Amino acid sequence: MELKWLEDFCCLAEHLSFSKAASLRGVSQPAFSRRIRQLEDWMGVTLINRAIFPSELTHEGKRFLPVAEQAVREWNGHRTALRPTLAPEQHRLTFSALHTLTVTFFPGWLQSIQKALPPFSSYLSPDKGGIEDNIASLVEGDCDFLLTYAHASVPFLLDQTRFPYLVLGTEEVLPVSRPHPDGSILDRAIETRTAVPFLSYGEFSFFGVALTKLFANRPPLDKQVVHENTISIGHKAMAIAGWGVAWLPLSLVQSELADGTLAHASKDPAWSLTIEIRLYRHVHRTRPIVDQFWRVAGAQSALITP
Numbered sequence: 522m523e524l525k526w527l528e529d530f531c532c533l534a535e536h537l538s539f540s541k542a543a544s545l546r547g548v549s550q551p552a553f554s555r556r557i558r559q560l561e562d563w564m565g566v567t568l569i570n571r572a573i574f575p576s577e578l579t580h581e582g583k584r585f586l587p588v589a590e591q592a593v594r595e596w597n598g599h600r601t602a603l604r605p606t607l608a609p610e611q612h613r614l615t616f617s618a619l620h621t622l623t624v625t626f627f628p629g630w631l632q633s634i635q636k637a638l639p640p641f642s643s644y645l646s647p648d649k650g651g652i653e654d655n656i657a658s659l660v661e662g663d664c665d666f667l668l669t670y671a672h673a674s675v676p677f678l679l680d681q682t683r684f685p686y687l688v689l690g691t692e693e694v695l696p697v698s699r700p701h702p703d704g705s706i707l708d709r710a711i712e713t714r715t716a717v718p719f720l721s722y723g724e725f726s727f728f729g730v731a732l733t734k735l736f737a738n739r740p741p742l743d744k745q746v747v748h749e750n751t752i753s754i755g756h757k758a759m760a761i762a763g764w765g766v767a768w769l770p771l772s773l774v775q776s777e778l779a780d781g782t783l784a785h786a787s788k789d790p791a792w793s794l795t796i797e798i799r800l801y802r803h804v805h806r807t808r809p810i811v812d813q814f815w816r817v818a819g820a821q822s823a824l825i826t827p
Contacts, residue, residue, distance in 0.1 A: 524596055525657065526560040527589045529553060530568065534586050537575040547660035547679055548653045612810055615644045617658040618668035619727065621753040625772040626798060627668060630689065637817045641810050652677075652727050659684065659801055665811050667801040670727050672794060674734035679801065686801045687815075687822040693771040694728070695793040696786035697778065699763040707766055707786040711740065718765025719744035726751040731794060732768055739791065757783075768794075 533542040533553075543553035561568050568582035578586065618627060623645060631643060646664055656677065659667040670692065671677060698706050710717035721744075722729035729751070736742060747765050750756055756767035757774060766786045777783040786792075800822075802815055 522560075522563050523556075524593065525661065526556050526563070527593050528661070529556050530560055530582075530589050531586070531593060533557060533569065533576070534578055534582070534589075537577060539576065544678055544680065547656045547684075549678055552653050611808060612640065613642045613644060614666070614810060614814055615646065615664045616666050616668055617646045617655060617664040619655070619670060621770055621773060622668050622670070622798065624754065625770060626690075633821070634814065634817050638810070638813055641814075652725060652730065655727075659803055662803060662806055665802065665806055665808075666814075669799055669801070671797045671799045672731050675727055675730045683804055684801050685804065686799045687819055689798045689800055689818070689822050692796050692798060693793055694731075694768050694796055695771060696766050696768050697774055697783045698760055698766045698786040700781060700784040705785060705787050707742075707792065708788060711742065714743070716743040716745040718747045720756045720759050720765050720767040721746045721749045722751055722756075722768075723749050728753070728768065731796070735792075735794060 529542065529546055532545055533539065536542050536545070539554055539557075540550050543550040546553060548556075557569060564581075564585070566581040566585075567579050568585060570577050570579050570582075616627075627645070635641070646658060652675065655667065655669060656679065658664050660679075671686075696707050701709075703709050707717055709715075722732065724730070724733070736744075745765075748756075748759050750759070753767075753769055753773055757769055757777075759765070760767040760769070761777065761782055771778075774783050778785070800818055802811070
Protein backbone atom coordinates (compact mmCIF):
# COMPACT_ATOMS: atom_id res chain seq x y z
CA MET A 522 0.00 0.00 0.00
CA GLU A 523 1.45 3.40 -1.01
CA LEU A 524 0.25 6.90 -0.16
CA LYS A 525 0.51 7.94 -3.82
CA TRP A 526 -2.12 5.33 -4.70
CA LEU A 527 -4.58 7.09 -2.38
CA GLU A 528 -3.63 10.49 -3.82
CA ASP A 529 -4.16 9.10 -7.33
CA PHE A 530 -7.56 7.75 -6.37
CA CYS A 531 -8.67 11.04 -4.81
CA CYS A 532 -7.56 12.93 -7.93
CA LEU A 533 -9.42 10.49 -10.19
CA ALA A 534 -12.54 10.72 -8.02
CA GLU A 535 -12.50 14.51 -8.41
CA HIS A 536 -12.06 14.59 -12.21
CA LEU A 537 -13.46 11.17 -13.30
CA SER A 538 -10.99 11.15 -16.19
CA PHE A 539 -7.94 8.90 -16.28
CA SER A 540 -6.15 11.13 -18.80
CA LYS A 541 -6.73 14.37 -16.88
CA ALA A 542 -5.92 12.83 -13.52
CA ALA A 543 -2.73 11.27 -14.92
CA SER A 544 -1.67 14.65 -16.29
CA LEU A 545 -2.30 16.37 -12.97
CA ARG A 546 -0.36 13.66 -11.16
CA GLY A 547 2.57 14.00 -13.58
CA VAL A 548 2.61 10.40 -14.85
CA SER A 549 1.66 8.66 -18.08
CA GLN A 550 -1.89 7.35 -18.36
CA PRO A 551 -0.78 3.69 -18.47
CA ALA A 552 1.27 4.17 -15.30
CA PHE A 553 -1.61 5.98 -13.59
CA SER A 554 -4.06 3.23 -14.55
CA ARG A 555 -1.61 0.63 -13.26
CA ARG A 556 -1.39 2.38 -9.88
CA ILE A 557 -5.19 2.56 -9.56
CA ARG A 558 -5.33 -1.16 -10.39
CA GLN A 559 -2.69 -1.84 -7.73
CA LEU A 560 -4.82 -0.02 -5.16
CA GLU A 561 -7.87 -2.07 -6.19
CA ASP A 562 -5.87 -5.28 -5.97
CA TRP A 563 -4.67 -4.33 -2.50
CA MET A 564 -8.23 -3.43 -1.40
CA GLY A 565 -9.71 -6.51 -3.02
CA VAL A 566 -12.56 -4.52 -4.62
CA THR A 567 -13.22 -2.55 -7.79
CA LEU A 568 -13.26 1.18 -7.04
CA ILE A 569 -13.79 2.59 -10.56
CA ASN A 570 -16.40 1.64 -13.15
CA ARG A 571 -14.44 1.73 -16.40
CA ALA A 572 -17.30 0.43 -18.56
CA ILE A 573 -18.83 3.89 -19.01
CA PHE A 574 -17.48 7.30 -20.00
CA PRO A 575 -16.79 9.36 -18.08
CA SER A 576 -15.70 6.86 -15.46
CA GLU A 577 -17.52 6.81 -12.14
CA LEU A 578 -16.91 5.44 -8.69
CA THR A 579 -18.42 2.09 -7.83
CA HIS A 580 -20.45 1.67 -4.64
CA GLU A 581 -17.28 0.51 -2.90
CA GLY A 582 -15.35 3.44 -4.39
CA LYS A 583 -17.84 5.95 -3.00
CA ARG A 584 -17.61 4.35 0.44
CA PHE A 585 -13.82 4.34 0.32
CA LEU A 586 -13.33 7.93 -0.95
CA PRO A 587 -13.77 9.74 2.41
CA VAL A 588 -11.47 7.19 4.04
CA ALA A 589 -8.78 7.81 1.40
CA GLU A 590 -9.15 11.60 1.67
CA GLN A 591 -8.84 11.46 5.46
CA ALA A 592 -5.79 9.20 5.25
CA VAL A 593 -4.05 11.58 2.83
CA ARG A 594 -4.80 14.58 5.08
CA GLU A 595 -3.56 12.80 8.19
CA TRP A 596 -0.32 11.50 6.65
CA ASN A 597 0.49 14.88 5.10
CA GLY A 598 -0.21 16.45 8.47
CA HIS A 599 2.14 14.01 10.19
CA ARG A 600 4.83 14.71 7.60
CA THR A 601 4.52 18.46 8.12
CA ALA A 602 4.61 18.11 11.91
CA LEU A 603 7.74 15.96 11.86
CA ARG A 604 9.74 18.11 9.47
CA PRO A 605 12.43 20.48 10.80
CA THR A 606 11.32 23.77 12.32
CA LEU A 607 10.49 26.62 9.98
CA ALA A 608 13.57 28.78 10.59
CA PRO A 609 16.17 26.36 9.16
CA GLU A 610 13.80 25.49 6.29
CA GLN A 611 13.76 29.12 5.15
CA HIS A 612 17.40 28.85 4.13
CA ARG A 613 17.49 25.26 2.85
CA LEU A 614 16.96 24.23 -0.77
CA THR A 615 15.93 20.66 -1.54
CA PHE A 616 16.75 18.98 -4.85
CA SER A 617 15.79 15.72 -6.49
CA ALA A 618 18.38 14.85 -9.14
CA LEU A 619 19.55 12.09 -11.42
CA HIS A 620 22.58 10.41 -9.86
CA THR A 621 24.97 11.21 -12.73
CA LEU A 622 24.15 14.92 -12.55
CA THR A 623 24.92 14.98 -8.83
CA VAL A 624 28.47 13.92 -9.70
CA THR A 625 29.21 15.66 -13.01
CA PHE A 626 27.15 18.87 -12.93
CA PHE A 627 25.56 19.74 -9.62
CA PRO A 628 28.56 20.74 -7.43
CA GLY A 629 30.08 23.34 -9.77
CA TRP A 630 26.72 24.69 -10.95
CA LEU A 631 25.46 25.16 -7.38
CA GLN A 632 28.66 26.95 -6.44
CA SER A 633 28.30 29.37 -9.35
CA ILE A 634 24.79 30.30 -8.17
CA GLN A 635 25.73 30.48 -4.50
CA LYS A 636 27.95 33.50 -5.15
CA ALA A 637 24.89 35.62 -6.04
CA LEU A 638 22.70 34.60 -3.09
CA PRO A 639 22.60 34.95 0.68
CA PRO A 640 23.87 31.90 2.61
CA PHE A 641 21.83 28.72 2.14
CA SER A 642 22.18 25.00 2.66
CA SER A 643 21.16 22.29 0.22
CA TYR A 644 19.66 18.83 0.55
CA LEU A 645 19.82 16.27 -2.25
CA SER A 646 17.39 13.36 -2.30
CA PRO A 647 18.57 10.15 -3.96
CA ASP A 648 17.82 9.20 -7.55
CA LYS A 649 14.74 6.96 -7.52
CA GLY A 650 15.71 5.20 -10.74
CA GLY A 651 12.49 5.44 -12.75
CA ILE A 652 11.42 8.57 -14.65
CA GLU A 653 7.97 8.73 -13.09
CA ASP A 654 9.23 8.24 -9.54
CA ASN A 655 11.73 11.08 -9.96
CA ILE A 656 9.04 13.36 -11.39
CA ALA A 657 6.67 12.37 -8.58
CA SER A 658 9.09 13.82 -6.02
CA LEU A 659 8.51 17.23 -7.62
CA VAL A 660 4.77 16.84 -8.23
CA GLU A 661 4.11 15.67 -4.68
CA GLY A 662 6.06 18.57 -3.15
CA ASP A 663 8.95 16.54 -1.74
CA CYS A 664 11.56 18.89 -3.23
CA ASP A 665 11.97 22.48 -4.39
CA PHE A 666 13.69 21.57 -7.66
CA LEU A 667 14.14 18.60 -9.97
CA LEU A 668 17.47 18.43 -11.82
CA THR A 669 17.21 16.01 -14.72
CA TYR A 670 18.18 15.12 -18.24
CA ALA A 671 15.56 15.58 -20.96
CA HIS A 672 15.16 14.59 -24.60
CA ALA A 673 12.36 14.91 -27.15
CA SER A 674 12.04 11.12 -27.30
CA VAL A 675 11.30 10.91 -23.55
CA PRO A 676 8.20 13.04 -22.90
CA PHE A 677 7.72 14.55 -19.45
CA LEU A 678 4.00 14.82 -18.73
CA LEU A 679 4.20 18.03 -16.72
CA ASP A 680 1.98 21.10 -17.03
CA GLN A 681 4.42 23.96 -17.70
CA THR A 682 2.11 26.47 -16.02
CA ARG A 683 2.68 24.56 -12.76
CA PHE A 684 6.13 23.14 -13.46
CA PRO A 685 8.24 25.57 -15.52
CA TYR A 686 11.80 24.63 -16.37
CA LEU A 687 15.16 26.08 -17.27
CA VAL A 688 17.58 24.61 -19.79
CA LEU A 689 20.96 24.67 -18.04
CA GLY A 690 23.02 23.10 -20.81
CA THR A 691 23.39 20.04 -23.02
CA GLU A 692 25.23 16.74 -22.73
CA GLU A 693 26.36 14.16 -25.28
CA VAL A 694 25.61 10.53 -24.48
CA LEU A 695 27.74 8.10 -26.49
CA PRO A 696 28.56 4.39 -26.64
CA VAL A 697 31.88 3.44 -25.04
CA SER A 698 33.70 0.27 -24.12
CA ARG A 699 37.12 -0.93 -23.05
CA PRO A 700 39.52 -0.64 -26.01
CA HIS A 701 39.46 -3.69 -28.29
CA PRO A 702 42.24 -4.79 -30.67
CA ASP A 703 39.71 -5.10 -33.50
CA GLY A 704 38.61 -1.49 -33.15
CA SER A 705 35.15 -0.08 -32.37
CA ILE A 706 33.23 -3.09 -31.09
CA LEU A 707 29.76 -1.72 -31.82
CA ASP A 708 30.67 -1.07 -35.47
CA ARG A 709 32.30 -4.49 -35.73
CA ALA A 710 29.24 -6.24 -34.27
CA ILE A 711 27.03 -4.54 -36.86
CA GLU A 712 29.39 -5.48 -39.71
CA THR A 713 29.67 -9.12 -38.66
CA ARG A 714 26.05 -9.40 -37.50
CA THR A 715 27.10 -10.69 -34.12
CA ALA A 716 25.68 -9.84 -30.72
CA VAL A 717 27.25 -6.95 -28.83
CA PRO A 718 27.51 -7.27 -25.02
CA PHE A 719 25.21 -4.53 -23.77
CA LEU A 720 25.00 -2.75 -20.40
CA SER A 721 21.30 -1.96 -20.04
CA TYR A 722 19.53 0.78 -18.07
CA GLY A 723 16.31 -1.22 -17.94
CA GLU A 724 12.93 -0.13 -19.28
CA PHE A 725 11.85 2.69 -16.98
CA SER A 726 14.89 4.89 -16.33
CA PHE A 727 15.48 8.02 -18.43
CA PHE A 728 18.41 6.52 -20.33
CA GLY A 729 16.56 3.24 -20.74
CA VAL A 730 13.64 4.92 -22.50
CA ALA A 731 15.88 7.21 -24.57
CA LEU A 732 18.01 4.31 -25.81
CA THR A 733 14.97 2.21 -26.68
CA LYS A 734 13.79 5.04 -28.94
CA LEU A 735 17.29 5.44 -30.42
CA PHE A 736 17.57 1.73 -31.25
CA ALA A 737 14.14 1.78 -32.89
CA ASN A 738 15.37 4.39 -35.39
CA ARG A 739 18.74 2.82 -36.17
CA PRO A 740 19.81 -0.27 -38.16
CA PRO A 741 19.02 -3.53 -36.35
CA LEU A 742 21.44 -4.22 -33.50
CA ASP A 743 21.69 -7.59 -31.80
CA LYS A 744 22.21 -6.80 -28.11
CA GLN A 745 23.12 -9.35 -25.47
CA VAL A 746 22.28 -7.84 -22.07
CA VAL A 747 25.10 -8.77 -19.71
CA HIS A 748 24.25 -6.33 -16.91
CA GLU A 749 21.38 -4.01 -15.92
CA ASN A 750 21.63 -0.92 -13.73
CA THR A 751 19.86 2.45 -13.71
CA ILE A 752 23.00 4.33 -12.57
CA SER A 753 25.52 5.56 -15.17
CA ILE A 754 28.48 5.40 -12.79
CA GLY A 755 27.80 1.70 -12.29
CA HIS A 756 27.86 1.19 -16.06
CA LYS A 757 31.11 3.11 -16.30
CA ALA A 758 32.77 0.71 -13.85
CA MET A 759 31.41 -2.29 -15.74
CA ALA A 760 32.63 -0.90 -19.09
CA ILE A 761 36.12 -0.27 -17.67
CA ALA A 762 36.14 -3.87 -16.40
CA GLY A 763 35.43 -5.04 -19.95
CA TRP A 764 31.86 -6.24 -19.64
CA GLY A 765 30.59 -4.55 -22.80
CA VAL A 766 29.18 -1.39 -24.40
CA ALA A 767 27.60 1.33 -22.27
CA TRP A 768 25.97 4.58 -23.35
CA LEU A 769 27.42 7.19 -20.99
CA PRO A 770 27.46 11.00 -20.65
CA LEU A 771 30.63 12.48 -22.11
CA SER A 772 31.28 14.52 -18.95
CA LEU A 773 31.43 11.25 -17.00
CA VAL A 774 34.00 9.53 -19.24
CA GLN A 775 35.99 12.39 -20.77
CA SER A 776 39.16 11.66 -18.81
CA GLU A 777 38.95 7.90 -19.47
CA LEU A 778 38.57 8.51 -23.20
CA ALA A 779 41.56 10.85 -23.10
CA ASP A 780 43.85 8.39 -21.29
CA GLY A 781 42.68 5.33 -23.21
CA THR A 782 40.97 3.52 -20.35
CA LEU A 783 37.78 3.65 -22.44
CA ALA A 784 37.27 3.98 -26.19
CA HIS A 785 34.47 5.04 -28.51
CA ALA A 786 32.44 1.95 -29.34
CA SER A 787 31.35 3.42 -32.68
CA LYS A 788 32.66 5.97 -35.16
CA ASP A 789 29.09 6.74 -36.29
CA PRO A 790 27.78 9.87 -34.49
CA ALA A 791 24.21 8.72 -35.13
CA TRP A 792 24.61 6.26 -32.24
CA SER A 793 24.99 9.21 -29.87
CA LEU A 794 22.33 11.42 -28.27
CA THR A 795 22.40 15.11 -27.40
CA ILE A 796 20.27 15.68 -24.33
CA GLU A 797 19.33 18.72 -22.27
CA ILE A 798 20.06 19.38 -18.61
CA ARG A 799 16.90 20.86 -17.11
CA LEU A 800 15.89 22.35 -13.78
CA TYR A 801 12.17 22.10 -12.92
CA ARG A 802 10.31 23.75 -10.07
CA HIS A 803 6.80 23.61 -8.60
CA VAL A 804 5.31 27.13 -8.77
CA HIS A 805 3.23 26.55 -5.63
CA ARG A 806 6.23 25.49 -3.55
CA THR A 807 7.68 28.90 -2.82
CA ARG A 808 9.85 30.61 -0.21
CA PRO A 809 12.07 33.67 -0.60
CA ILE A 810 15.25 31.59 -1.02
CA VAL A 811 13.55 29.34 -3.60
CA ASP A 812 12.37 32.31 -5.66
CA GLN A 813 15.77 34.03 -5.42
CA PHE A 814 17.54 30.85 -6.50
CA TRP A 815 15.20 30.45 -9.48
CA ARG A 816 15.84 34.02 -10.63
CA VAL A 817 19.62 33.61 -10.47
CA ALA A 818 19.49 30.23 -12.21
CA GLY A 819 17.26 31.76 -14.88
CA ALA A 820 19.73 34.56 -15.48
CA GLN A 821 22.31 31.90 -16.39
CA SER A 822 20.09 29.97 -18.76
CA ALA A 823 17.15 30.11 -21.14
CA LEU A 824 13.84 30.20 -19.30
CA ILE A 825 11.20 28.07 -21.05
CA THR A 826 7.68 29.48 -20.68
CA PRO A 827 4.36 27.91 -21.70
